[in-house]
Amino acid sequence: MQYRKEIDGLRAIAVLPVILFHGDFSGFSGGYIGVDIFFVISGYLITSIIVAEISKQQFSLINFYERRARRILPALSLVLLFTTIAAFILMPADLLKSYSQSLVSVATFSSNIFFYLTSGYFSTVSDEKPLLHTWSLAVEEQYYIFFPILLMLLWSAGKKNIISILVVISLISLFLSQYLSTKGWVDENFYLIFSRAWELLFGSLVAFMNLKTISTTKLTREIIGLLGLLLILVSILFFDAQTPFPSFFTLTPVLGTCFIIIFGKSDTFVGRFLSTRLFVSVGLISYSLYLWHQPLFAFLRLKTIGEPSTPMLVSAIIATFILSYLSYRFIEKPFRSKTSFNRKAIFQYSAASIILVLSVGLSGHLYQGFQGRFANNIYTETIQPSPKRKECHTKGADYLSPDVSCRYFENNVTWASFGDSHIVEPTYALSKILEQDGKGLLHLSFSGCPPALLFEVKQPGCSKWIKESLVYLETNDSIKNIILGFRHSAYLFGDQLDSYPGLPNENPNNLFSESFRSSTAEGAREIYWESFFGIITRLLKSGKTELPTNSRHLL
Numbered sequence: 001m002q003y004r005k006e007i008d009g010l011r012a013i014a015v016l017p018v019i020l021f022h023g024d025f026s027g028f029s030g031g032y033i034g035v036d037i038f039f040v041i042s043g044y045l046i047t048s049i050i051v052a053e054i055s056k057q058q059f060s061l062i063n064f065y066e067r068r069a070r071r072i073l074p075a076l077s078l079v080l081l082f083t084t085i086a087a088f089i090l091m092p093a094d095l096l097k098s099y100s101q102s103l104v105s106v107a108t109f110s111s112n113i114f115f116y117l118t119s120g121y122f123s124t125v126s127d128e129k130p131l132l133h134t135w136s137l138a139v140e141e142q143y144y145i146f147f148p149i150l151l152m153l154l155w156s157a158g159k160k161n162i163i164s165i166l167v168v169i170s171l172i173s174l175f176l177s178q179y180l181s182t183k184g185w186v187d188e189n190f191y192l193i194f195s196r197a198w199e200l201l202f203g204s205l206v207a208f209m210n211l212k213t214i215s216t217t218k219l220t221r222e223i224i225g226l227l228g229l230l231l232i233l234v235s236i237l238f239f240d241a242q243t244p245f246p247s248f249f250t251l252t253p254v255l256g257t258c259f260i261i262i263f264g265k266s267d268t269f270v271g272r273f274l275s276t277r278l279f280v281s282v283g284l285i286s287y288s289l290y291l292w293h294q295p296l297f298a299f300l301r302l303k304t305i306g307e308p309s310t311p312m313l314v315s316a317i318i319a320t321f322i323l324s325y326l327s328y329r330f331i332e333k334p335f336r337s338k339t340s341f342n343r344k345a346i347f348q349y350s351a352a353s354i355i356l357v358l359s360v361g362l363s364g365h366l367y368q369g370f371q372g373r374f375a376n377n378i379y380t381e382t383i384q385p386s387p388k389r390k391e392c393h394t395k396g397a398d399y400l401s402p403d404v405s406c407r408y409f410e411n412n413v414t415w416a417s418f419g420d421s422h423i424v425e426p427t428y429a430l431s432k433i434l435e436q437d438g439k440g441l442l443h444l445s446f447s448g449c450p451p452a453l454l455f456e457v458k459q460p461g462c463s464k465w466i467k468e469s470l471v472y473l474e475t476n477d478s479i480k481n482i483i484l485g486f487r488h489s490a491y492l493f494g495d496q497l498d499s500y501p502g503l504p505n506e507n508p509n510n511l512f513s514e515s516f517r518s519s520t521a522e523g524a525r526e527i528y529w530e531s532f533f534g535i536i537t538r539l540l541k542s543g544k545t546e547l548p549t550n551s552r553h554l555l
Contacts, residue, residue, distance in 0.1 A: 001048050006264055007041060008283030009274025010257065013229075014038050015286040017236045019293045019320065022127075023313045030239025033253040035136045036199055036246070037232065038290075040257040042140055043203025050148055051207060054155055061148060066343050068144050069350045071287075072137070074335040075327050077353045079291045080106065083130045084360060086299050093369030095128075095302075100364025102131045105138070107357040109145070112138040116191035128301050133294040135191055142193050143200050163208050166201055173198035174248075181244035195246055199254050206258050214262065221263045225270035228259030288324035288332065296320055386428035388443065393424050395447035397460040402472035406443040413440035415481045416473060421447045423485030430483065442479060444469050450491040454531040470535055474542040482544050486532070492525055 014037035021031025053059035080103065087099045098118070105114035112135040119126045126132050154162045173195060180189035189195045216224075235253040243249050264270035273279070282289070296316045300308050308316075334340045341349070364370065386392075392406035400406075407413050408431040415434055417427035423445050431441045449462035453470065456463050473479060 001045075001052060004266070005275040005280050006266060006271045007045070007261070008286075009276065009279035010037065010041060010260060011283035011286040012279040012281075013232060013274070014041070015289045016282065019289065019317060022133075022294060022297050023317060024307065025313070028236060029241070030236045030243070032245075033232070033235045033239060033250075036250055036253045037257045038136065039140070039196065039199040040203040040206075040254055040261070042143070043200035044207045044261055045203075046144065046147070047151075047204035047207035050151055054151065059148075059152070061152075062343075064148055065144075066346055068141075069346055070336050070341075071332075072141070073350050073353060074331045075288050075291055076106075076134075076137070077357075078327055078331055079295060080131075080357055083295045083299075086295070087130065088370070088373070090299060090302060091369070093371040093373075095369070096364055097369035099130065100361045100369065102129065102134075103357055103361030104365065106131055106134050107354050107361060109138050109141040111135050112142075112191040112193070116187045128298050130295040130298040132298070133290065139191075139193050139196050140200070143197070147200075147204070159208060163205065166205055166208075170198040170201040170205065173201070174251075177246040177250070178244075178248050181247040189246060199246065199250065202254050202258055203261075206261050209262065216263070218267070221265070221268050222270075224259050224262075225264035225268045228256040228264060229270050229273075231256030231259070285321075285324045285328040288327040289320060292323045292327070293317070293320045296323075386425045388428050389424050392427075392443045393421060393445050393447060394465075395449075395459075395461070399446060399461045399465050401465075402442075402444060402469045407440060408443065409435055409438070409440035411440060412438055413442050413478060415439060415483070416442040416444060416476075416479045417483050417485065418444045418469060418473065419483075419485035420449050420487055421445060422487045423483070426483065426485060442476075444473075450488075450528065451486055451532040451535050453534050455527050466535075470538060473544070474538060477543070480544060482539060484536070488528075488532075492528060 014034040016034070017028050017031030018034035019031075020028040021034075050059060050064070083099075084103065087096055091099060101118075102111060102114055105111040111131065115126075115129070115132060115135045119129065119132070151162070154165060157165075177189055177195035177198065180186075180195055231252050235256070239245070239249065239252075260270060260274070264274065266272065266275055293316075296319055297313070300312060300316050304312065335346070388406060388408075392400075394400040394405070415430070417423050417430065424443075427441065427443050427445065431443075434441055446462055446465050448459050449465065450457060452463040452466050473482065
């Protein structure tokens with residue numbers, strides 16, 4: 001197959017928006033469509049190779065899987081080594097256990113299924129998963145496993161019949177993605193190969209075209225090539241997390257990619273543009289760029305309070321390029337060379353790396369994230385009471401009003417905590433981290449006080465304090481980030497083991513007023529949650545950019 005520089009340039013167009021999207025840079029809300037560009041390119045290149053070799057009776061599944069192993073596994077193994085060491089050092093046990101499970105899914109080419117079952121791609125928590133991006137590798141790997149076998153089985157039917165069958169399968173997959181996107185099956189649609197296959201198959205269908213015999217004028221090639229680039233650009237700029245995806249909308253970047261492959265050859269403006277040294281250079285390391293960027297962003301977010309600053313994200317991108325170049329130069333290229341590593345060595349290496357990754361992942365899962373990694377004093381220090389509890393925590397009718405509440409490092413107060421006594425220690429811990437960045441924090445906590453916005457409680461002063469604090473936070477423009485923490489389990493079910501799960505209006509130790517207690521149990525819970533989410537809604541509407549919740553006490 002003849003090398004086309006513009007295809008490597010197209011890889012650059014695919015990977016750069018993905019990196020900028022995951023970095024949450026403005027203007028790239030649809031950057032995730034870079035993955036769809038990769039799917040089309042993969043479908044086109046793999047099918048072109050298979051068809052050429054089958055036509056010459058030179059195709060071998062063993063040769064094919066050897067090439068895939070050389071291409072995919074060495075660089076991936078290096079990244080997995082880095083992420084595993086970093087995860088072991090930086091992650092608490094629960095996150096390390098989840099990471100270990102994702103390792104197993106990567107080793108078994110099923111990470112798309114794992115992340116479908118455990119997370120949504122556009123959720124905030126997903127930003128902190130180092131291996132989230134491997135879902136797309138799993139989709140491609142599943143395609144690599146089954147598609148060559150399908151072609152071999154169908155080859156005797158002739159190219160025309162093969163094309164007809166692939167068109168039918170593509171349309172079924174496309175319409176399935178559209179159907180799932182309209183029926184609320186968001187994660188299934190996004191992650192699973194059944195609704196993604198059509199993107200790869202569109203590339204495969206392009207490969208079946210004899211591009212050399214397509215008769216078009218130079219002007220036609222120029223126009224359609226530019227149209228393809230425009231479709232990709234529109235997708236990057238105007239798609240976002242609310243765009244149903246994949247769906248008919250996905251035809252925009254997919255067809256744009258197909259147009260460029262078919263018409264954007266080296267004699268066109270688009271072909272020359274994509275063949276420039278800059279784009280080709282980025283395209284050559286695009287696989288390593290894709291592998292490295294997500295772990296660096298994820299660990300950065302794990303260790304940063306709030307969203308990382310722009311300089312921090314830019315630094316992560318620079319590190320991504322450096323690591324990617326080194327990975328390409330010293331890992332990818334040598335392993336692709338048959339003179340450096342023969343087939344036996346590649347298969348031995350592949351088997352060993354898969355077994356090792358499986359072993360580490362299963363160990364992390366079975367040993368519950370290796371809870372014994374840290375010294376006992378680390379755990380005991382985390383449960384010490386806050387030295388600010390007596391000074392800053394309030395209760396009763398003579399409570400501290402928000403305007404005189406404690407402020408840590410008050411010259412730059414951009415954060416606030418808001419909750420009951422269970423927010424006191426997290427507040428102090430957070431303030432010590434924020435201090436390192438020169439940021440201050442407003443401490444608002446009231447003992448035994450639920451989020452009583454829409455109901456009254458018998459705790460003196462609580463309901464009034466909640467309303468005053470909420471108004472104060474809404475009108476304080478300097479505060480942008482708020483952490484909420486309430487002991488929901490006690491308010492909703494009671495806090496006595498002998499009465500658990502006591503209902504709000506049945507528990508003799510409940511905190512609510514008579515009017516609230518007289519409601520039915522489910523009615524009481526409904527009012528409670530309506531009140532809690534009412535607080536969140538008002539804070540969001542007032543321009544607060546982040547509301548990390550003290551989820552330990554959610555239920």
